[in-house]
Amino acid sequence: EAAVTQSPRNKVAVTGGKVTLSCNQTNNHNNMYWYRQDTGHGLRLIHYSYGAGSTEKGDIPDGYKASRPSQENFSLILELATPSQTSVYFCASGDAGGAGAETLYFGSGTRLTVL
Template sequence: EAAVTQSPRNKVTVTGGNVTLSCRQTNSHNYMYWYRQDTGHGLRLIHYSYGAGNLQIGDVPDGYKATRTTQEDFFLLLELASPSQTSLYFCASSKGQGISNERLFFGHGTKLSVL
């Protein structure tokens, strides 16, 4: 089973604060994703990447930056956090395209509260 590790598990910050969420996968997957989960909205894609140095824009990118430093590591950056970014954030990875490669493996999530 693919392993995706997120840190921290919980984070509280103030409006205007600077936050970095970390994600590491150890299964040599090409794709990595950041989703946010909110009641009434399901899972919404923020940013994703298909390799080190690559970044693709998701569906709700405003207010977020991301960086894929290595095959294993994908970071989500909130430089001026706002209360609307209070959410449960999931990182996920997948091997790639094609049948049986598209399955997403999710981390345990990071609960972020912006006061």
């Protein structure tokens, strides 16, 4: 069964440290997304990608970088982690439903705590 897998499931980092969140999809979808979910908020888009080698800024990209080295893999990188980046991060891939009409398939999430 097609799936989106995130690692790690939980991560504790120190302020100023570098954090890499990984996402792998077997859906063969071109589009992939990184969202964060905070209490009282919906999902907010950080970065997204249309395919290998491409990354685009979402609504809250500051403090984050993204990397899409292949169709299957999409990473989110926090070069200098801060406590404000403590959150739950979700990766998703999108099917070929057409621009804006695609169904998203989400990973299980990564709970990141920055101390």
